[in-house]
Structures are given as structure tokens and as C-alpha cells.
Amino acid sequence: MDSFEVSRRQKNEVEILEIKGYLDAHTAPSLENAIQELIDSDTYQIVINFRDLAYISSAGLGVLMGFIENIREHGGDIKLCEMNEKIYRVFDLLGFPKIYDITEKEEDAVQKFNR
Amino acid sequence: MKKSLILGTALLIVILMIAEFYLNQNSSVDVFSPRTLVIAFMVLFSYFISRSWTQSLSIYGKVKIIFALNLLLGAIYYFCALSSKSFFDDNFNILGFIILMLDLTYIGVSLRLVHELIIVQRKKSTTRNFVLFLVFLFSFSFFVQPDQFNTTVKPSFPFIMGPDGFFPSLLTTLMIFGMVINSFRLKWIKFLNKGQKIKTLFQSSVIILISTLLISKSAFLADAAGAVSFRLFASSVFFLNIYFSFTIILILLYLPTAGILDRKAKELASLQQLSRSMLGVFDLNKVFDIILQQTIEITGSNFSWLILKEEGKKSFQLVAENGMPERIKEVFENPGHLSVVKWINENKNVLMVDRIGKDSRVSDIEQWRHRAGSLLAIPLISNKKILGILFAVKNTEYGFVADDRSLLAMFVNNAAIAIENAQLVEESVAKEKYEQELKVAHEAQMKLLPAKTPDIPSLEISATCITANEVGGDYYDFFKYKNSLGIAIGDVSGKGAEAAFYMAEGKGILESFGQINQTPAELLSLTNDVLYKTLDAKTFISMLYGVFDLKKRVFRFARAGHCPVLYWSGEEETIYLVEPPGMALGLVSGDIFKKTLDQAEIQYQKGDIFVLCTDGVTEAMNEEQEEFGEEQLCEVVSDHFKESAEEIQSAILMKIQEFVGGASQHDDLSLMVIKPR
Numbered sequence: 001m002d003s004f005e006v007s008r009r010q011k012n013e014v015e016i017l018e019i020k021g022y023l024d025a026h027t028a029p030s031l032e033n034a035i036q037e038l039i040d041s042d043t044y045q046i047v048i049n050f051r052d053l054a055y056i057s058s059a060g061l062g063v064l065m066g067f068i069e070n071i072r073e074h075g076g077d078i079k080l081c082e083m084n085e086k087i088y089r090v091f092d093l094l095g096f097p098k099i100y101d102i103t104e105k106e107e108d109a110v111q112k113f114n115r
Numbered sequence: 116m117k118k119s120l121i122l123g124t125a126l127l128i129v130i131l132m133i134a135e136f137y138l139n140q141n142s143s144v145d146v147f148s149p150r151t152l153v154i155a156f157m158v159l160f161s162y163f164i165s166r167s168w169t170q171s172l173s174i175y176g177k178v179k180i181i182f183a184l185n186l187l188l189g190a191i192y193y194f195c196a197l198s199s200k201s202f203f204d205d206n207f208n209i210l211g212f213i214i215l216m217l218d219l220t221y222i223g224v225s226l227r228l229v230h231e232l233i234i235v236q237r238k239k240s241t242t243r244n245f246v247l248f249l250v251f252l253f254s255f256s257f258f259v260q261p262d263q264f265n266t267t268v269k270p271s272f273p274f275i276m277g278p279d280g281f282f283p284s285l286l287t288t289l290m291i292f293g294m295v296i297n298s299f300r301l302k303w304i305k306f307l308n309k310g311q312k313i314k315t316l317f318q319s320s321v322i323i324l325i326s327t328l329l330i331s332k333s334a335f336l337a338d339a340a341g342a343v344s345f346r347l348f349a350s351s352v353f354f355l356n357i358y359f360s361f362t363i364i365l366i367l368l369y370l371p372t373a374g375i376l377d378r379k380a381k382e383l384a385s386l387q388q389l390s391r392s393m394l395g396v397f398d399l400n401k402v403f404d405i406i407l408q409q410t411i412e413i414t415g416s417n418f419s420w421l422i423l424k425e426e427g428k429k430s431f432q433l434v435a436e437n438g439m440p441e442r443i444k445e446v447f448e449n450p451g452h453l454s455v456v457k458w459i460n461e462n463k464n465v466l467m468v469d470r471i472g473k474d475s476r477v478s479d480i481e482q483w484r485h486r487a488g489s490l491l492a493i494p495l496i497s498n499k500k501i502l503g504i505l506f507a508v509k510n511t512e513y514g515f516v517a518d519d520r521s522l523l524a525m526f527v528n529n530a531a532i533a534i535e536n537a538q539l540v541e542e543s544v545a546k547e548k549y550e551q552e553l554k555v556a557h558e559a560q561m562k563l564l565p566a567k568t569p570d571i572p573s574l575e576i577s578a579t580c581i582t583a584n585e586v587g588g589d590y591y592d593f594f595k596y597k598n599s600l601g602i603a604i605g606d607v608s609g610k611g612a613e614a615a616f617y618m619a620e621g622k623g624i625l626e627s628f629g630q631i632n633q634t635p636a637e638l639l640s641l642t643n644d645v646l647y648k649t650l651d652a653k654t655f656i657s658m659l660y661g662v663f664d665l666k667k668r669v670f671r672f673a674r675a676g677h678c679p680v681l682y683w684s685g686e687e688e689t690i691y692l693v694e695p696p697g698m699a700l701g702l703v704s705g706d707i708f709k710k711t712l713d714q715a716e717i718q719y720q721k722g723d724i725f726v727l728c729t730d731g732v733t734e735a736m737n738e739e740q741e742e743f744g745e746e747q748l749c750e751v752v753s754d755h756f757k758e759s760a761e762e763i764q765s766a767i768l769m770k771i772q773e774f775v776g777g778a779s780q781h782d783d784l785s786l787m788v789i790k791p792r
Contacts (some may be wrong), residue, residue, distance in 0.1 A: 022740075024781070038194065054740065057782065058588075058608035058730075060651035069652060077342035086742065090730075094657055095698025098711055 003027075003101070014045045023060035030038040031063050035078075037069065044076020044080045047109040051082040056090055064100070079109040100109035122530075123244060126287035154344045155253070157216055161223025169227055173313045174235065174303045177228045181355075182318035188221050189325035192332050215344060218333065220403055222765045227356055228362050234302035238401070244300075248282050248293030252354070255290045255332075256347035258282070288684045292356045298361040304369060316366045319359035319617035326352045398542040403435030406505065407528045412436060413526060414491065414519045416507035421497075422450050423534070431456060431503065440462075442482045447506075454479045459494050459504055461756040466492040467520055470512045489514035493523055495531040502531055552612050557582060559615035560590070563622055571600055573665055575790040577760040579768075588614035589729050592622060594629045598666050601629050604785060605658035605677065606729045609697075613654070620649065621656055622699070633675040635660045636714045643675065643700045643708045649703035659727060668791065670717045670725060674701045675708075682750055687724025690749045693717065719791050723761065726752055731784030738778045743771055760790040 005020040015038050023031060031052030038046055048064075050056075068078055079101045083091065091097060103109045178475060195214060234241050294654065307315060330349050331597040371635065380617055388559065403421055411417040418438035422431040436444060450456050455477050459466055468474045468490040471483045477490060489511040495502040505527055509515065568576040580589050588607030591598060603625055607614040624642045633641075640662050646656065659680065661672025676699025678691040695715040698708055719725070726748070737741040747770065755766045771784070 055734075055736075058606065058655070058657075062608045062655070063656065068652035093678065093694075093730075094655070095696075095711060097703065098698055098707070099702060105535075 004030060006031055008034065008038075011047075011106075012046055012108050012114055014113050015043050016047045016049055016106065016110070018049045018052065021073075022055045023043045023053060023063075024055065024057040025059035028057075028063050028075050031060070032066070035063070035067050039070065044074040044112045046071065046076065046078045047106060047113075049082050049106055050079060050080060050082050050084070050087055051081070053087060054086055058094075061090070061094065068099070077113070079103065079112055081106045081109040082109075084099065119598050121243070121250070127557045131562075137351055145706045146250065154215075154219060154347065156346065157219035158223045158226075161220040162227050165227045167225045169224075169231055173308050174232065175315065178315050178318060179511075181225050182322055184221050184224060185325050188329060191217065192329060205252065210252055211224065213726060217345065222348060226351060229297075230357065231694070232303045233297055233300040235300075235306070241300060244293070244296055245425065248290070248297050248354075251286060251290040251293050252350055253284075253347070255286045255350060255478055256343055256361050258286065269664050281658050286683035290350065291309075294357050297354075298358045301362060301365050303343075304362065304365050309370075312370060315515055316363060316370075319362045319366075322359050323356050323363075326356050362618050389611060397537050399534070399537045399541060400435070402530075402533050402537045404437075406533070407435055407437035409526065410505060410507050410523065414507050414515060414521055415509070416491070416514075417488070419505065419507040419512045420444075420447060421503060421505050422447060422456070424501065434503070438515060440482075443480070446480055446482055455490075455492055456504065457643055459492055460501060463494055463496065463501060465494070465520055466490070466592045467515055468492075469515075471508075488512060491515045491519060491523060493520075493527045495527055495534065497535055502534060505530065548787070549611075556612040556615040559612070560588075560618065563590060563592075563615070563618055564653060565591075565593055565595075567599060569595050571595075571663075571665065574621050574663060575760040575792055576787070577764040577789075578785075578787040580783060580785040581765065582769075583731070583780045588618060589731060589785040590621065591785050591787060592625065592728075595627065596629075598664070600663045600665065601625075601660065602663070602727070602787070603658060603660045604727050604787060605656050605700075606783070606785075607656050609654045617654060618647075618648060621646065621658070625660070634714060635662055635671055636709075637671050637677045639697070639712060640705065640709045645729045646701045647704055647708075655699040655701040657730075661727075663789075668719055670719055671714060671746075673697055673712055673714045675712065676702070678730055678733060680717075681728075681748065681752060682723035683726075683756055685720065685724070685756070688753075688756070690753055691748075692745060721791055722756075723791055724756060724760075725789040726763075726767070727789070729783065729789040731780075731782040731783040732767070732771065732786055733785065734782060735775050736781060740778075754787075760788040763790070764788045 002025055003021045005095065007018045007020075009016050009018070015030060017031075017034055017038075019031060021027070035046065038044075064078060064080075080091075081103045082105065083102065088102070092102075096102070101109065101112055103112070126555045169180070172180065191214065195210065227327070230245055233245055247702050255574070299708060304312065304315070320428060330352050333348055334347060335566060347585075351451045362453065369655045407419045407421060410416065418436070418440070420436035420439045421434055424431055430449070433444070433447045433450065439447075446453070454475075455466060458476050466476065468477055471488055471490055479485065488508055489512055491507045493563050495505060505523070507515075524734055550717070564580055565578075566580050576593075578591055578593075580591060582589070589605070590603070590607065591604040593602055595601075605618075605621060607621075609617060624645050625638065628638055628641050639658065642660075650656070655676070656680075657676040658676050659677040661670055661680070672695075674695050674697045679694035682691045683689075684691065692713050695713040697712040700708075702714070704710075717725075732748060733745050734741055737743075748767065751767050751770045752763060755763050756765070767786060767788075
């Protein structure tokens, strides 16, 4: 019923993950796998584009928390962009904007790496 | 038709026998002498009695027995001929009698065995033809009296019974005709494997050789036991010679293709064995082992391996191998980028490579070069999706033929089903385990929640937690102190037993630190200090902790990433969402947490309402996957502010129920309504 998809593309040496659909405890593993694959190939500059994400549960947020420490230790980061209001509200309530760079435009997120 | 033919023939013979008997009463024709009766009895007895054990023999076993008996008889003849040449000269002696009996037994048993070879894959006429032949054989032996044996028979009607008469010629013709007809019944040969065919070829030659010697040596029977036994013996052995000559010819014709037939039979047998054994196995690793073993057997490959797409993953992984060299194994540990895998992914078809070293489709695997050969790669397809790829390699070039390809493709269909079966079973076992865990977690969660709301004269309190099928990790609690009431509401991000465990930990911390006089912000900071160290990276807890100062009538609270407090001011008849800053517990270390966390304070009075909830309330979803939201929640409260805490709570729940409709609850939902009196 609830579908979730991750697709991957590259822009200025930054990996961009586009996530789509419903990110909850059931679908979280596929985002987990996608990020793990990037880490396995020594890619630590990651932007996640939330444009087509309809819902995120705490398990989905947990995925980000699970990797962030390792990624930052390698000099990389996960930056988030293009969230709709509802999803930003979830992030905001939990205090995630204090931990992650969240930008409105994808370009800005990519820019932050290239600076 | 068949019966009447047999009966008719038998009747004719009986009539002729009686005629012969009466017409030649005075002659010494020995048709009914005790001797001929013993001969007939011996042959028929061994023919019928041997039936009980010859039937259980394999086809090749029957040939072997004929060969063995033939050899034995040949040896006895050779021995007797050496020891005493004049032995058979006597009219009757005991050794001659024994040898005669052996001869007759041999004939009986051999005819029985040949009979059974003949009726392999019988047609309607097969048995009839053979029985008719036996009748002709016996008639010929008993009634035809060629004069070269100098018997004293003087047939009354030479035209009918005499050596040159019509009857003997007819019987002889019929018998020989019967021999030839039955010699064409050689269907059993195709059931022999190549090795057995070669052995049968050799044995048939020996049988013919020894039989020919036996006929020439057994002329003594004419003297020892009368012409009947000799004719019976000689014509039977003659038949065996003809039969096995045909056998030799046919085997020689079959032999060049015998190997192929053998292989086909083996392949089909192993396929059958596989479908039987594989579909009953639900252990994935065992299924893999069977598949690889069978692949090697069917195609005669040197090694084989299997790569599968793991559930939820896009790339292939090596899951099982049989005899795979280490260096090639390393390449296939992570096979997604290999051109052979890409080729199959695109074409969804079987790939047969005759020369590994020379084929561009597999040229990116350097490790092949050490030992070139041929390769067969077959996709396992289910519901048009590629589950995996089965590989088989032979160390010789051009090792696989089109047959291997089609047989393996057929087999792979079964393999895909077996793998899916086993995966489903594994999944359902895991699911059951998971459900069991959920049950335990659910019970634990229920025990952590307070059994009833505290009894406070100045506060009307109503609280509930509606759990989803899967534990979402909601938690709420009350801590009663002198002149104050602590309340906590939280949501653990994990699920199942893990969530329940962290919930218990949080409750423990709140209980022990709550005793000390602390502000809500201080208490949450202390809680974060402990949880940040113990929670795993993925897990965090959103929590709201507040204290109702019952004397000063102040509600003081801090929010660690939790939903805001909904405050209805009775005086202003207005709703406020009070949301002081704060991050969830377990996300960041103490300093950052403390810096961000702030407290809120609300002076309350009679008629005010506080609503505390978890995200299960605001994120309750309907079938269109829209969320209930804060606005609707506020609306309900404003519509029902005059009612009691319990009534307001039910109104909210009703509204949520109405909104959600048929959609299933996906998260825990906790709701607390507090109304000062």
C-alpha cells in the first residue's frame, strides 16, 4: 500500500538521493541500504531531496541519525532539502534543524558542500 | 480370435496325435512313451516353475541368467566329452539321463526368460505369437520324424505324416516362421544402458557360439532319449541362436547413440528426483545445495554457482557455489558490474558461451584466462522478475550443447519455485517471531503505563493510550509529589521490544530523578545525559515533562522534541499551542541539549484545559493518507470546552475515528486531557 522509492544521481561530486512516498519503519531499510551503499563506495557528501516525500515517521528520522556520526567523521555530511511544510514540521518539533542543514533548494544544499 | 486360433491349433495337434497313435499302434513311434512324457514334463515344468523368480529379475538380469546357464551347460558338455567319449553310446545310463534333464531344464528356463524379454512393452499379439511358437516347437519335436535317425516309424499316410509329407513341412515352416517373428521382439534392448548393451553384445555372441557347439554335441540325445528330445533341444537352441543374432544386430545399430540415450535418461531421472526432493525443502541453503549439485549432474559441469538478488536490494550476491575456484569466487562476490550479469539482466535470456576466452560478453573477467572453458548462465525468473542467475562452467571449450541449455532451463524453473517457497517459509517464520516479539513488547508497554489516573482534587484528569498493531513506543506517566503532580508523555522512535526497553529506562530515570526538587528542564537534561549514552544512534525519544504546582496553580513544562501543549484559556476562550524550544532525547550530547531546551510556564485557573498528546493524534491518517492535524484537534477542543476532561477526550477520539474511517492505525496514539477545577 505505502510505497517508498529511493533514486540516486550525482551533481558536482555530491550524491543526491531522491526519496519518494512514505518513509516509515517498513520502508526505512531501503533508505538505509541506499545510504550504506554510498558509504561502502566511500561517498560521504550526500544530499537527500525530500521533494516527493509524503510522510516520514520517527523510524525514518532514525535512519539519518544512524549514519550521521560516521559520515561526519569522514569529513562528509548529509544535507536535507526541498521538504514540504508538513515534513519540516516533524523535523522542527524534534529539533532536527539544529543537527542538519536543511535548505529549501537542492542547489543550495549542493553549494554548501562545494564551498 | 486369439483364443480360437490357439484352441484350433491345439485341437488339430491332438487329432493328429491320436491319428498317429492309432494308425501306428504297432510301430515304435515314441510319442507317448514314458520317456517322451518325462521330456515334455521336464521342459514345461521348468518353463512354468521358473516364472516365479524370473519375473523379478531386471531386463539385463535375464540376459545374464541365460548367459550363465549357457556357459554352465557348455562346461558340463565339455567336461563329459573329455572324460568319456563313449559315455553316450549306451542306450541309457545315469549320467546321460542327468545331462538330458539339465538340457531340458535349460531349455525350459531359457524359453521362459526369452519369453519375458519378448513381452517387454508387449502388444496385444506378443504373447499369442510366442505361445503359438511354443506350440509349433513342441509339435515339430514330437510329431515330425525325419528319417535320418533311422527310426522304425512307418507312417500310415506318408503324405501327411511322413518325412516328406505335408504335415511335417507345414510344422517346420510354421516353427521357423514363429522363430523369426518372435526374434523381432527386441524392445527390451532400449532399456539397457550403454555398459549393459556392450555386455549383452558379448554375452549374446558367447551364447550363439556355445549353443552351436551344444547342438553338434547333443546328437547323442537321439540315441539316449529318442529323437524327440534331440529335436526339442536342437530347435530350441536354434531359436536362441536366431534370437540372440537379432539381438546382436540391433545392439550394433543402437550402440553409437547409446551414450546419448543414457544421458537423456539420467537427466530426466535427476530432474524427477529434484522436483521431489527440492519442493519439500524449506531451508534455503539446502535448496541451493540441491540446485547446484543437480546442475553439475545434469550438464556434467565442473563447477556451478548461484547469485541472487536479495530482497529489498538491487544488487546480486553470491549465495552458494559448488566446486568454484577461489579466484573466480572473489570476482562473483560482488557480481553486479560484470558484463555477463548485465547481459542477462537486459536480455532476460539464457547465455551460452562456447569459448570463455574468446567471448566479449564475459571478457571482463580476467580470472577466466587461467583455465578457459565454456559457460552456461541461466536467469531464474519469477513473475517476469529476475530472482537470480545460475551459472555452470565446464573446463573444456564447446562443453555445452543445446540439450544442456533446454534441460537446465526447464530445471531452473523448478529451482526458482523452490527458492521462492523456501523464502516464503523463512519470511513467515521471521514474521511469526516478530509477532511474538511484538506481543511481548506490547505487554511490557501496557505494564509501563499507569493503571489509572491519579486522584487530585483540584485537577480533572483523563488519559489513554491506544496502541497500533505494531508497538509505536508511546508512553505516559504521572508522578505524584506533595503539592505537585509531575506528568510525562513521550514517544520512543524504535519499535517492538527495543522501544519497550528504552521506555522502561526512561521511566526509571524520571522516577528516580523526579524525587529531587528539580525544574522540568533540569530533569529532561539529566534524562538526556543518561539516554544519550545508552540509546543507539538510530533511536531517540521525544518527551514532554511538566509539573502542576497545585498550590500556586502554575503548569511549568519543558518539551524535548515532543508535540506542543494545547492550552485552552477559559477566560479568553482561545486556544494556544505552547511550544518552547527543545530537541528530542538521545539526539545530541548534554551541552547542546541544555542550550536549546527552554521551559514554559502557564498560570492556570478553573475552566482552562490542557491537552497533551503524541504524534499518533496529529498524524492519524485516513484512507486518502491525509493527516488529522493540529487544527482539527484545536477545533474539537473549542467545540467541547464546557465538557468534562473525559468527555473532551472522547470527543477528540470520536473525531479522529470519524476522520480515519477504514484506514488502519499505523502508530500508537496517546492523549491526555487535564482540566483544573
